[in-house]
Amino acid sequence: MLEMVKYLEGQHAVVTGGSRGIGAAIAAEFVRRGARVTIMGRSAETLEEQARELRGERGVTVSVEECDVSSADSVANAFSRSVSTLGPVQILVNNAGTAKSRLFTQTTLADWNDLIGVNLTGTFLCTSEVVPGMMQAKSGRIVNVASTAGLRGYKTMTAYCASKHGVIGLTRALAQETAKHGITVNAVCPSYTDTYLTSLAVQNIVSNLHKTETEAMGMLTGVITRGTLITVEEVASAVSWLCSPDASGVTGISLPIAGGEVQ
Ligand SMILES: NC(=O)c1ccc[n+]([C@@H]2O[C@H](COP(=O)([O-])OP(=O)(O)OC[C@H]3O[C@@H](n4cnc5c(N)ncnc54)[C@H](OP(=O)(O)O)[C@@H]3O)[C@@H](O)[C@H]2O)c1
Structure with a gap:
C-alpha cells in the first residue's frame, strides 16, 4: 500500500454518479486524500446513504447534490448549489453513466438518445460548468470515466460505444484547448x-x-x-493519481484499466 499522502487537501472535488459503484469508490479515495467532496446523482436518498458512509469514521466534508446529468437545468442548479456550499470546483470526475445492450437493428432512437444524453451530453454539460472557473484559476483537473468501449467495438453495444468514443474525443480536444491554462483533462477506460x-x-x-x-x-x-x-478500487486509484500533483504533465490521455484487454 502506498503511503496515504493527503495530496488533495484544500480542494473541492465533484464526482457525478458518486452514489455507488466506481463513483462511490472514487469519492472514498478523494476523501482519504483530503479533498472536500460533492457527490451527484438522481436519488437524494442513495446519495445521503453513501455520504453518511463516507463521513462516518473520519469527520470529513462530503456534500450531496441531486442532479440528472442529461438535463442542462438540473446540472446548472446542482453546480450552483455545490459551489455555494463547498466553494469553486478544482476537480471534476464525469463518472455518471448508463449502459444498455441491444443489437444495432433493435436499437431505437430512444435508446440512442438515452445513452448519448447521459454518457456524452452529461459529460459536456458538467464540464461546461467548471471550465471557465478553472481557466480563471489557472488550474484544474477533469477526469472522464469512459470505457474500453471508447477504444474498441463490442457487439450489441453500438450506442454505448458511440457515447464512450465521444467522451474520448471530447477529452482529447478539450485537453488541447486547456493545456495552457494549467488544466488537465484525461479519461480512464475500465473494462468490465x-x-x-x-x-x-x-x-x-x-x-x-x-x-x-x-x-x-x-x-x-x-x-x-x-x-x-476490474475492481472499483483499481479505477479509483488511477483517477486519484491523475488528480495528484505527480500527474501535472499528463493531459489528453485515455488510460485503459483493462487487465490486458486493450493496450
Ligand atoms: N461497470 C463497468 O463494467 C464499467 C466499465 C467501463 C466503464 N464504466 C463506466 O463507469 C461509470 C460508472 O459505472 P458503474 O459501473 O459504477 O455504474 P453504476 O453502479 O450503475 O453507477 C452509476 C452511477 O451513475 C448515476 N447515474 C446514472 N444515470 C445518471 C444520470 N442521468 N444523472 C446523474 N447520475 C446518474 C447512478 O445514480 P442514480 O441512478 O441514482 O442516478 C450511480 O451513482 C459509467 O460511466 C460507466 O459507463 C463502467
Missing part, C-alpha cells in the same frame, strides 16, 4: 468492473442467451486477459 452495471450485463446474457450466471460471468471475464473483473 465489479459493479451493478456489470451485474445487469450478466442478467442480460442469462435472459437473452440462456446461459447460467456462472457462464455469463465467464463470458465477461474471458474478455479480460487477466481473467478477472
Whole structure:
C-alpha cells in the first residue's frame, strides 16, 4: 500500500454518479486524500446513504447534490448549489453513466438518445460548468470515466460505444484547448468492473442467451486477459493519481484499466 499522502487537501472535488459503484469508490479515495467532496446523482436518498458512509469514521466534508446529468437545468442548479456550499470546483470526475445492450437493428432512437444524453451530453454539460472557473484559476483537473468501449467495438453495444468514443474525443480536444491554462483533462477506460452495471450485463446474457450466471460471468471475464473483473478500487486509484500533483504533465490521455484487454 502506498503511503496515504493527503495530496488533495484544500480542494473541492465533484464526482457525478458518486452514489455507488466506481463513483462511490472514487469519492472514498478523494476523501482519504483530503479533498472536500460533492457527490451527484438522481436519488437524494442513495446519495445521503453513501455520504453518511463516507463521513462516518473520519469527520470529513462530503456534500450531496441531486442532479440528472442529461438535463442542462438540473446540472446548472446542482453546480450552483455545490459551489455555494463547498466553494469553486478544482476537480471534476464525469463518472455518471448508463449502459444498455441491444443489437444495432433493435436499437431505437430512444435508446440512442438515452445513452448519448447521459454518457456524452452529461459529460459536456458538467464540464461546461467548471471550465471557465478553472481557466480563471489557472488550474484544474477533469477526469472522464469512459470505457474500453471508447477504444474498441463490442457487439450489441453500438450506442454505448458511440457515447464512450465521444467522451474520448471530447477529452482529447478539450485537453488541447486547456493545456495552457494549467488544466488537465484525461479519461480512464475500465473494462468490465465489479459493479451493478456489470451485474445487469450478466442478467442480460442469462435472459437473452440462456446461459447460467456462472457462464455469463465467464463470458465477461474471458474478455479480460487477466481473467478477472476490474475492481472499483483499481479505477479509483488511477483517477486519484491523475488528480495528484505527480500527474501535472499528463493531459489528453485515455488510460485503459483493462487487465490486458486493450493496450
Ligand atoms: N461497470 C463497468 O463494467 C464499467 C466499465 C467501463 C466503464 N464504466 C463506466 O463507469 C461509470 C460508472 O459505472 P458503474 O459501473 O459504477 O455504474 P453504476 O453502479 O450503475 O453507477 C452509476 C452511477 O451513475 C448515476 N447515474 C446514472 N444515470 C445518471 C444520470 N442521468 N444523472 C446523474 N447520475 C446518474 C447512478 O445514480 P442514480 O441512478 O441514482 O442516478 C450511480 O451513482 C459509467 O460511466 C460507466 O459507463 C463502467
